Amino acid sequence: MFCRVETGFKTEFTDPEAEQVLRKIREIHPSLSEKIRWVRKLRVSWLEVDAPRDKVVYAIQAAFKNRVTDWVFTGDLLPSAAGSTGTLYDLMQESPFRPGVFHGIEKRKRLNVHDEDGLVILDAIQTILGRKGSSDRVVTGELLLLEGAKLIQSDLEWIARNWFAREQTESWSLLSEEELKRNSRFQGEQVAKYLASPQQAVRSRLLQFRSPSRPQDLPIQWERINELLRVRIPPSGSRTPLCEGDEWSFLSDMRFSSAKLNMESLTETEFQMCRHQLEHFDQKGEMRVQTLLGILPEKNRLWRSEIEGESPLKVRDDFEAAIERVAESTNTPVSVMKILEEGNETLPAYFWTGSVSLFNPALLPPNPRENGSLSELLFVGHSDQGQIRNLTFLSELKSAFRHAIQGEAVDFSIHASGRSLLHCLKGSRAHLQYGMDLQIDGIQDWFKRFFESGLSLGFIWGINPEKRDWLFRELELRGVPYLVFGTTTLTGDIRILEGGSVKAGATIQEFFSAPVAPDANPNGLLEEPIFLREEKKHPARFRNRFATEELILKPETFHASVATPVVVRPSLESWSGLMVLSDLVDQTFTGSHLDYLLRKCTAIGGQINSIQVSYLNGLQEWSKILSKVEREYGIQVSEIESVHEPEVQAHWMAIQVVAKVSDIRAVRTEELKFVQDRIYWLPGDFEQPGTRWLAGFEGRYQTGLHSAVAIESTADASKGVVDALSFALKKRKLGAEVRLQHHFPGGFFVSVSENERYAIEEEWRVLGVEFEFVGRVTSTPYLVIRNEADQVETLSIEDLL
């Protein structure tokens, strides 16, 4: 049962809270406060309680009624608890200026916002009723009742926006005097409006959609349609449209992640793991390797290309080789789909990843009958965007799709989501090559709009007329809306008919002659990532020719995903975080993923500069999350490219976060600079916590670090370690006293000041970072080494170099 409860002080009593509102307005906006002659505040609750009416009335009475001071307005539930008329008119009588001009401003907590008051009220009501209903809900708010003849709408909006409501968590609306005096706002539908969850709201619209066809009052511009039949249809809006559903995933039901299928997959363990995965999913179907290749511009190829001559293309080939090897052993055929091929090397893409999906031909509709047999054209789906998030509806739609194919009712299927009707049809020459008639008699208004604007979610099916009735029954059973709007023909023409006469038409050649694929929008494209536009600084080089982060991060640059975002340092002053997302690997993009990436990029005092995003069949949902980030954090989000490729059958997104770090040079150099600094050894390949700490992934005290010198693993200490130390000490002409009493298998020498050592050592212990005190920096240019036999050896730095 839905009900609305308003409580306010009786007219005998003053309303101190309302007076307080007036005082505040007087302070902020004195001229406006002069227009307000009287004010009252009421507390409002919207309730949905799953209980009989008499019990709800009892609960409201027990919870809200204070006989001495308050009136409770509930419409007709508790007339005795209100004044003589049972409406706000009783309260208005108290106003000194009667009849007066009254206004109302109402605010309420937005859905999905934590409503503490609502929870307490709900708890109180459930306590009184003695039971908890699963659908019980309460939303709370307030109603400000104002009297002022000179108050105009903009004044009320100012009060609502600037003082009364907090727009981030509360929505508000203005109520006229008539509305205040009537009790229509207590009606169930009005109350339900503020309590309905998004899914329920969508459901109500779904029912509306299924109602019998309504009168056609939407005029169709036939000249325009006639023109459109012969020309190429431009993509709607200035941007390439984003896809609005995951309809492609209907085809590849069996999916799994290839997060580990890269170069390392050639190792035996990885190989066995992949093999296990494939065998597990082996359905005698065809595997498809979905490969998304991102290529760094030539001058910014940080990874292995510099020395080893390997390009990302080679990495991609390795990946495919690995897949083929695994597929051979599982006896599963492989087809490789390549996206962003070599020809696109100039595009500012900078990531690489891949996935594998199982492709089951049994789930595809059969090829169109070559003799051009007749099919009826049916739109199946929904005009409401909200249904994309309605998992029940999507699952019903999927189920209907499979069922229809198994029942051989569908000759062909065209994915219609996000594209206009003519756009869909123009892209389906194979199915419509002998002609088509669109019958628009009896179709509904919403469908007419889709001649030009995008369809929200659904398919266009060519159905076998013999199976028509069976299919409609199946669709109705699942609550999936459908609409017959035409047939394929053998006339060689595309015609739009209304009332038996041709309203618009074109020949097949005219209709299909214009190219249909939308171009990527060039306006939003950047030539290259932002950080490359700035003057390239020469990074500090260590003796092994790698900057620290490059060395540390090298193994991870092969693959980026939500699970393993990559943070690289393209220059000394910036971080660059990369993340690739695809629904093929069942990754749902949420704000927390982005938060994780942002945190990574703010290590060592990084300031986020911008976020750049590329879509391949991007989802609007993702775009919304990024817009929210832009809005709430003030970080600029640029869309670099948005490619629409339905054939890819997947949605991809790549995000790059660019952060500036101003003082990284001072923080981390290869020089040992300060006398009496303590030198530690941190062992380390990438997997070890020490190197992760150095890269700023974990910990807070990296700023206390004076230098980090990468060392190579060499059997001869004097060659590797001593050389590294000598180079580090050379510039400042300093020396060091060190103990080199064992073999150092790679890692770093780091120097830390005496003051910072306790904090840093403590952090290392907490994070499990292995460290070993090696020695101290001294002011004389000699390297004093205590060796394995505990013998002291003194070497001049200059001689060493």
Place this chain on the structure above:
Amino acid sequence: MSSKYRALILSAPGSRGERHFEHGLNSVGFDSEILSVADIVDYRIDLDQLCLKYKVLVVTGGNTYSSVLGGGKAFAIKMQHLFRWNLQKFAERGGLVLGVGTGFQALLQMNVFGDDFTLRINETAQSESRWVKAVPIGNRCIWLKEMGTIELPLNLRDTEFVIEPGAFVEAKGKIERLGLACLKTGDPEKIIGLCDPSGRIFGLTPHPEYFLNWTNAEDWFMNPTRAAAPGQGYAIFENAAKYCEQS
């Protein structure tokens, strides 16, 4: 003084001063226990259990349940509908009840003193934090036996005591006749405390638990020789202990 009498200090989300009550009651000889609303449900303390185990029930004040539905209302609903406690019956069986601040409001919302009284928000619409001087009226209230003018700290938003306008004369007469108004401030005269006809259930807006020692007073240093003396709030707890000893 023996500690054979147990006191229950009832706390709720947002309540304050439980530890002060515990200290005050323990120092006059009670064996006090702080239990939350959830504890009462877990231990299944119904009216019989309450009467059996405890001699004193303290309903604490503060901002219980964020004062949604009015101060103390949600707390009162819990006691009435969840615990199903009838405090008048508890008092009839010899129990003592003290409600302080919002706890007093909760007692009023439970209609322990009749349904003609309530507390409402003060004119500033803000929480008042000051000391009030009050005079006990009548000798019915056990908690205020043999006490003169007392001064206690107040920390509450809903401080205005309201009598139902429709039954004003009758209700006022009832208070005068039965001597229910136990504490009155001076000028203008305001009721800040009320007890029931049995004298065992007592509610007041100021907080005696915050004046257990003389040094709690704002100007105690004006009279430093009394620094070691107990505060006036302490006397209220002492009266309860004396009553339990005598009964």
